[in-house]
Amino acid sequence: DTEVTQTPKHLVMGMTNKKSLKCEQHMGHRAMYWYKQKAKKPPELMFVYSYEKLSINESVPSRFSPECPNSSLLNLHLHALQPEDSALYLCASSQANGGLIYEQYFGPGTRLTVT
Amino acid sequence: QQPVQSPQAVILREGEDAVINCSSSKALYSVHWYRQKHGEAPVFLMILLKGGEQKGHEKISASFNEKKQQSSLYLTASQLSYSGTYFCGTEMDSNYQLIWGAGTKLIIKP
Numbered sequence: 115d116t117e118v119t120q121t122p123k124h125l126v127m128g129m130t131n132k133k134s135l136k137c138e139q140h141m142g143h144r145a146m147y148w149y150k151q152k153a154k155k156p157p158e159l160m161f162v163y164s165y166e167k168l169s170i171n172e173s174v175p176s177r178f179s180p181e182c183p184n185s186s187l188l189n190l191h192l193h194a195l196q197p198e199d200s201a202l203y204l205c206a207s208s209q210a211n212g213g214l215i216y217e218q219y220f221g222p223g224t225r226l227t228v229t
Numbered sequence: 230q231q232p233v234q235s236p237q238a239v240i241l242r243e244g245e246d247a248v249i250n251c252s253s254s255k256a257l258y259s260v261h262w263y264r265q266k267h268g269e270a271p272v273f274l275m276i277l278l279k280g281g282e283q284k285g286h287e288k289i290s291a292s293f294n295e296k297k298q299q300s301s302l303y304l305t306a307s308q309l310s311y312s313g314t315y316f317c318g319t320e321m322d323s324n325y326q327l328i329w330g331a332g333t334k335l336i337i338k339p
Contacts (some may be wrong), residue, residue: 122323145325156316156329157271169325213323215259220270 120205120221128229129195135224137188137205145169145210146188147218148180151202163188164210194229202226230254232319241285241307241337249302249333259290260293260300260317261327264311271316274302304335312337 118139127133137146145164149157162170163182167173168202171180179191209216217224232253239247251260259278263271275284277300284291288305293309314334315327318327 147325156332157266158329159326162325164325187259209327213325215261215318215320215325215327216272217273218261218263218327219273222270 118205118207118219118221120203122170122224123222123227124227126227126229127192127195129197131195132191132193134192135190135203135226137190137207137221138186139207139219139221140186141207141219142182142185143207143219144185145208145215146182147206147208148188148190149204149206150199151204151223159206161190164213169213192226195226195227200226200228211212230321231328232317232330234315234317236333238330238334239336241335243309243337243339244306247304247307247335249304249315249317249335250299250332251301251319252299253319253321254298255321256297258320258323260291261320262291262302263302263316263318264313265316265332274315292303292329307335307337309337309339311335 121136148160151157160174161180166182177194181189204223205221206218208218235250263276265271280295280297282293291302293300314332316332317330
């Protein structure tokens, strides 16, 4: 099974809402990533977890809060977002070994619209 | 430091060849290549780790120069299915951070 699943596929939320994005993989990968992608732009790294510990936080605003409950699950909690946060949010996973990056498997993404 | 990808866009007829370049001002740990079709997630193509390395994947291959500062992706006898945006991702340190190029949009016409 080489699939990364993400829910929901689409999300519309107001600026005062609290919502969560979910990501799951069963490939035994110990590195998991959250990316944000705007139209016609490359994916932008937000967070990296390796062995369930936060390794990288690319100076992301605190209105985004990641969580890695176990080696298969990754959540992204959203609160008080701004319209400019509207984007495609991609989750990915890969093998982990001393910081080296292996092939990343991406989920289909969550299309987020903030109104 | 974002790698520089060129060209920004390429339009080909089916069966033609294309080369996409990715360059960095510093030596890289590795270069990764991904393809993303419209409305879909990026899909991994290949990783190059060693200077002078060349790798192939059906009719898609890539090279990594000796100084490990430039990589090229070669698409030969292009097919309609090759259409999409190609991204290179570069790794400078062993910290799980992949820095993505701006992308090259490839359009294949019948």
